[in-house]
Every structure is written in structure tokens, then in C-alpha cells.
Amino acid sequence: MNTLITTLKSLCGDANVLTHDDPGVDLSAWEQDWRKRVKGRALAVVRPGSTSEVAAVVKACAACGTAIVPQGGNTGLVVGGVPDDTGTQVVLSMTRMNAVRAIDPANLTITVEAGCVLQNLQAAADNAGFLFPLSLGAEGSCTIGGNLGTNAGGTQVVRYGNTRELCLGLEVVNAQGEVWNGLTGLRKDNTGYDLRNLMIGSEGTLGIITAATMKLYPQPAAQLTAWAAVPSMEAAVQLLGLAHQALGPGLTGFEVMGQFALSLVDKHYPQLRVPLFKETPWCVLLENSDSENEAHARAQFETLLETALEQGCVSDAVVAENLSQAHGLWHIRESITMAQAEEGLNIKHDISIPVSRIPAFVAETDALLAREIPGVRMVDFGHLGDGNLHYNVQAPEGADGQAFLRDWEERVNTLVFDQVMRHHGSISAEHGVGELKVDKLPLYKDPTALAMMRAVKQALDPQNLLNPGRVLG
Numbered sequence: 323m324n325t326l327i328t329t330l331k332s333l334c335g336d337a338n339v340l341t342h343d344d345p346g347v348d349l350s351a352w353e354q355d356w357r358k359r360v361k362g363r364a365l366a367v368v369r370p371g372s373t374s375e376v377a378a379v380v381k382a383c384a385a386c387g388t389a390i391v392p393q394g395g396n397t398g399l400v401v402g403g404v405p406d407d408t409g410t411q412v413v414l415s416m417t418r419m420n421a422v423r424a425i426d427p428a429n430l431t432i433t434v435e436a437g438c439v440l441q442n443l444q445a446a447a448d449n450a451g452f453l454f455p456l457s458l459g460a461e462g463s464c465t466i467g468g469n470l471g472t473n474a475g476g477t478q479v480v481r482y483g484n485t486r487e488l489c490l491g492l493e494v495v496n497a498q499g500e501v502w503n504g505l506t507g508l509r510k511d512n513t514g515y516d517l518r519n520l521m522i523g524s525e526g527t528l529g530i531i532t533a534a535t536m537k538l539y540p541q542p543a544a545q546l547t548a549w550a551a552v553p554s555m556e557a558a559v560q561l562l563g564l565a566h567q568a569l570g571p572g573l574t575g576f577e578v579m580g581q582f583a584l585s586l587v588d589k590h591y592p593q594l595r596v597p598l599f600k601e602t603p604w605c606v607l608l609e610n611s612d613s614e615n616e617a618h619a620r621a622q623f624e625t626l627l628e629t630a631l632e633q634g635c636v637s638d639a640v641v642a643e644n645l646s647q648a649h650g651l652w653h654i655r656e657s658i659t660m661a662q663a664e665e666g667l668n669i670k671h672d673i674s675i676p677v678s679r680i681p682a683f684v685a686e687t688d689a690l691l692a693r694e695i696p697g698v699r700m701v702d703f704g705h706l707g708d709g710n711l712h713y714n715v716q717a718p719e720g721a722d723g724q725a726f727l728r729d730w731e732e733r734v735n736t737l738v739f740d741q742v743m744r745h746h747g748s749i750s751a752e753h754g755v756g757e758l759k760v761d762k763l764p765l766y767k768d769p770t771a772l773a774m775m776r777a778v779k780q781a782l783d784p785q786n787l788l789n790p791g792r793v794l795g
């Protein structure tokens with residue numbers, strides 16, 4: 323047997339080191355990305371149970387020059403957490419490290435291990451009487467380590483920020499297998515370079531996050547959800563402005579959904595009963611989290627929607643009567659990703675643009691695409707509150723999805739990303755770079771920034787052992 327495998331088994335226990343040579347073991351769950359775009363082959367999948375085990379595994383791999391691919395829930399959308407196809411990389415699966423280490427109610431913090439599933443972290447906060455606001459469609463499977471690795475966004479960014487804004491401290495194993503204990507829980511610490519923020523969003527290329535101290539918030543006294551039909555993207559942006567004014571910090575969600583995206587939910591999940599979408603090009607989902615009470619929240623919503631109807635930026639609206647109706651509306655929004663997967667392959671873009679420029683971006687880019695590919699269908703939806711669109715391009719009705727991707731992906735990406743640059747946006751808003759956008763970064767990222775990123779990588783991981791080929795290529 324490979325001596326590294328023997329060492330890893332002695333460090334983590336035989337049952338926690340899986341290889342293709344083990345009878346009856348199927349590694350595909352760790353080797354295949356969520357979107358099924360890439361299937362790699364791992365030398366081994368290692369599942370450490372503690373920070374000291376992670377450190378020992380990294381040291382053992384570094385000693386023989388073996389690359390490590392950190393993995394959490396493997397729900398990432400840019401092929402960042404699966405091994406390449408050489409059969410030489412170790413997948414470091416963090417899911418056994420899932421404990422809640424501490425809750426500090428006075429400091430409003432929770433400290434958890436990196437493999438803690440986001441939903442379990444939310445539940446732990448809830449049980450302690452607090453809110454942990456990070457929320458996304460994959461929350462039942464993704465881990466906080468993966469959320470930090472990708473600086474995940476989700477549906478509450480308009481109020482609480484990305485995962486970065488929710489994190490106060492990290493514990494990290496570096497590329498040399500040393501442990502940095504940065505679990506301070508401090509809101510102020512100006513003692514030099516911000517290593518925490520360097521690690522967040524580095525997609526496993528600079529260090530392995532083993533634990534994190536995250537912020538907690540008071541639970542809102544009431545949470546209301548509304549669904550509004552809007553006549554145009556300009557109207558959606560106008561509504562966002564009104565909602566900021568009327569709700570202030572109570573505005574915790576503002577999602578936009580295009581008619582075709584909603585028609586896919588209606589087609590594939592008719593039981594979800596999508597409201598108001600048939601007669602309008604766009605719908606908006608708004609959430610109001612109120613610190614007073616439900617009556618106050620409802621009154622605020624009613625005033626907002628009346629003003630919006632008067633100003634013509636809303637043509638119709640419904641406010642959920644209770645929590646179950648609110649969950650139903652959110653479920654529709656969160657089902658778009660699955661509904662488009664049911665419909666077939668499409669060319670996905672996770673982009674951000676200053677909110678003020680989104681209407682012009684959508685109008686121009688839709689027109690450019692329709693001219694190039696007659697009949698093309700746009701699955702547009704996203705977190706309009708923070709300027710993030712999932713601007714996905716679906717083949718014309720009846721076309722072969724595979725052939726569409728082969729013939730059009732490069733051309734469509736160039737067209738969309740050039741437009742993103744014209745409107746001062748980013749080609750990756752919240753999903754990261756992974757392997758999928760590695761060739762695009764040199765084209766669309768400031769060259770000085772890219773050179774500084776390379777210098778950081780070289781300094782922290784000179785052997786290029788942590789997730790090689792991702793982010794920087």
C-alpha cells in the first residue's frame with residue numbers, strides 16, 4: 323500500500339481514509355461536483371475528526387508533495403471542491419468536524435467547527451434564542467467551512483452582508499500543517515494584516531479552515547414576506563429604493579425572478595402554485611424583519627406596497643398571511659435552481675453589477691443574446707437587493723442542451739462578461755472562481771490585483787499543495 327495512505331490511516335483511523343482499493347467503497351460523492359460537470363479521481367478521501375488530525379494530515383501530505391483538496395458539503399457551483407482526474411490528490415472532507423464548540427450570548431457569537439452544516443448552525447443559534455442570518459438554497463448540505471471558503475452570499479446579504487461580514491474569527495491549518503488560532507470573537511483588532519479576510523473567499527487555496535467564530539443577532543419579533551408583480555426591471559429597482567426607505571434595516575430580503583424562471587418552477591413543480599407570474603415580466607420577493615411586532619410589520623408593508631402601486635412600480639402584490647405561506651413563497655424562489663436543472667443544461671452566470679445599472683445591463687445583454695441566438699431563453703433571477711443576478715442562458719425550446727453548451731458556451735460567456743465589465747461589475751458575485759472561471763480571471767481581473775494574489779499564494783503555499791489549479795490556475 324502507498325506509504326502516505328498507511329500514514330493517513332494511522333493518523334485518522336482506517337475507517338476515515340477511503341480509497342478506490344477498499345472493497346465496496348464508492349468515492350463518487352466526493353469526486354463529482356454538484357452540477358455534474360466534472361468527475362475527478364482521488365488518491366484518497368480523508369475525514370479528520372479534529373484540528374490536530376487536520377494539521378497532521380497536511381504535514382504528511384506536504385512531506386511527500388501530495389496536493390490536498392478541502393471539501394465541505396460539496397455543493398459549490400464552480401468546481402472548487404473536487405479532485406482533478408490524476409488520482410494523486412487527497413480530498414480532505416471536513417464533515418466529521420461538525421461540533422458547536424461554544425455560544426457566548428453576551429458577546430453575540432457562536433464558535434463552530436468547519437464541517438458544521440449551515441442548517442445545524444442556524445438551529446443551534448435558534449435554540450439559544452438568536453438568529454444566524456446566513457441563508458441559501460443549499461443550507462441543508464453546505465458547511466460553514468465551505469461558506470467561508472467561498473464567502474457565500476445567499477438571500478439576506480441586503481441586511482447582514484456576505485459570510486465575510488458574519489465572521490469574527492477563524493482557526494486555520496496552514497500549508498505547512500501549523501495551526502493558527504484566530505478564534506478571537508473580537509469586533510475590533512487592528513494588529514496588522516487581516517489574515518481572517520485573506521482566508522475567507524480563498525476557496526481552500528491558502529489554508530484549511532477548521533473552526534470559526536460567527537456573529538449572532540437578535541431574532542426579529544416578526545417576519546413578513548410579500549410577493550409583488552413588477553412591470554420592468556427599472557420598476558424592480560425603484561421598488562428596492564422605496565423598500566429601503568420604508569423598512570430601513572427591516573428589509574432582509576429582496577429577490578427578483580424573471581417570468582421564464584418562474585414558468586420553469588410552474589412546469590416542473592406545479593404543486594408549488596407560483597403566484598402572479600403569468601401577466602408580468604418580473605416578480606419580486608420581499609422580506610420585512612421587524613423588531614416590534616407583526617401588526618407593525620404588516621402596516622409597514624401595506625404602506626410600502628400602496629406607495630409602490632400608486633407610483634406604478636408594482637402592478638399587483640400578495641402578503642403572506644402566516645409563516646407557512648411565507649415559507650411557501652421562499653420555497654418557490656429556492657426551487658428555481660432545481661427547476662432549471664430539470665429543464666436541461668444552461669450556461670450559468672453569477673454576476674454582480676451596481677444596482678443602478680442592472681436595468682440597462684439586462685436590456686442590452688438580453689437584446690445582444692437574442693440577436694445572436696434566436697429563440698434563446700433567459701433564466702434570470704437573483705439577489706437584486708445586493709446587485710447579484712443569476713443570469714443564465716437556456717437553449718431555445720427543443721434544442722439539445724449538450725450541443726448548445728458545446729457550440730455557444732464560450733461565445734455567450736465572452737458576450738456576457740464583456741457586458742459585465744462595461745457596467746463595472748464582477749464576473750463572480752458569490753459562487754467563487756474554482757476551476758470553472760480560472761481561465762477568465764486573467765481576462766477580467768485587474769492585472770496588479772492578480773499579481774498581488776499570486777504573491778500571497780506563493781508566500782503562504784510555496785509548494786502549491788492547497789487546492790492547486792483553483793482560483794489562480
Ligand SMILES: Cc1cc2nc3c(=O)[nH]c(=O)nc-3n(C[C@H](O)[C@H](O)[C@H](O)COP(=O)(O)OP(=O)(O)OC[C@H]3O[C@@H](n4cnc5c(N)ncnc54)[C@H](O)[C@@H]3O)c2cc1C
Pocket residue numbers: 356391392393394395396397398399402403416436437457458459460463464465466467468469470471472473474475476477525526527529530531532659660752753756789792
Ligand atoms: C441549490 C443551491 C443553491 C445555492 N445557493 C447559493 C447562494 O444563494 N449563495 C451562494 O453564495 N452560494 C450558493 N450555492 C453554492 C454553494 O452552496 C456555496 O458555495 C457553499 O458556500 C458551499 O459550501 P460547501 O460546504 O458545500 O463547500 P464545498 O462545495 O465543499 O467547497 C466549496 C469551496 O470551499 C473550499 N472549502 C470547503 N471547506 C473548506 C474548509 N474547511 N477550509 C477551506 N476551504 C474549504 C473547497 O475547497 C471549495 O473550493 C448554492 C448551491 C446549491 C447547490
